[in-house]
Amino acid sequence: MKNKTVLITGSTSGIGLGIANHFAKEGYNIMFHGLELNGEEIAKKIAEKHHIKAAFSNANLLQPEAIEGLVNETIKTFGHLHVLVNNAGIQYVSPIEDFPNSKYEAIIAINMNAVFYASKAAWKQMKKQKFGRIINVSSVHGIRASEFKSAYVTAKHGVIGMTKVMALEGAPFNITSNAICPGYVKTPLVEGQIKDQAKAHQMTESEVIEKVMLKKQAVKEFVPLEAISDMAILLAKNSSTTITGTSFVLDGGWSAQ
Template identity: 45%
Template structure:
């Protein structure tokens, strides 16, 4: 319960990595604010389940992070933000010369610009509280590249750069900013793609995992949302007080190649 009394705002956190991070922060004692662009009963039910399971305060706030004012309002509505986890993201795959302009704009807005807006609002709160942690969920694609993912890779490289800049701007304060760079993580979204990919390539699902999805991940194992969440908890701990403006890869050796 090392984070008891702290409030964590996690963007894009009603499923996948964001939810995994939120649960691990709650396990460590933090009160959590969940977020996505929907406003369903299920979203609020997730917050109630976390509160009941971990004995913390948890609530859900709807915000469309493609819009600057809603990204900023999310942190304002949270009321406190000791820990900010910028996780929200979308993806689209296409060659540069065929990449739809609206998809580029949406990916840059949600994957990169929203982190700027939430950070700009959170920093004064952290300074007033005398403590803060910003954890940006980048990607192995924040450190390397693949074809046909120009917007995503540009955004994730931008997240790494933003993390370095904020880390430098807060270096003399009890505030840190870092980026976690996961490789392939076994989320419901990834799991759902496996059967269709198996049919497409006439492979078994295990072959798809090993030869297609995990082709560039030397461990040939998925990272888990709990591992990414545990890394976020570490970055919020006293042990990580002098870790700032850098990246931590959770990618099974991908970026070591």
């Protein structure tokens, strides 16, 4: 995979950072993206460790023109763009009647609309080179619902529908489009949620994990970050031409019930 380029949104922490590390090990050049103030430092360290080229952008995914600029910057920096991983996402939990309009609109914009704008911006380059791999990080909430997550569930369902459309339109040009739908992954974001839930429910953190977080999973374990990264690498391969329009659910059996 030497000299191939991947753009990963939200790649300076959590799932995105794990995916980026995996692509770096495989020899991909990487455009990192995120809001962390040390994003350039993160990109530089990973590039030096794995002897790849890397760059960093803090483009605002709430702005379509900034997303287009992020993709164009990637192509200008590396000369091409082979893999796009739409990973960035935000969350807010609230009953519908209390859900702030601004929070709803921001979640739809970043979790769903940004997937469209980034893919649209990458499309011309991928058609030109007759190769493209679009990998959308959705969620088990893209196929299942939970209370108080109206915006998040709506956005993640939308991403799966968009994934299918892009698969159909991309097929003649060797552009594949797939979604990865993980259950809970123990990222810093989720660890923060565990602490908040423990306070709110007056539970221990272990009780929150068992009775709240992993309640719906048959396998009572967090989804390993490596499993998501391995799936992303598989979907990016040259040999994955016929794997397209599919949602890969890594949820410990949650959706089997």
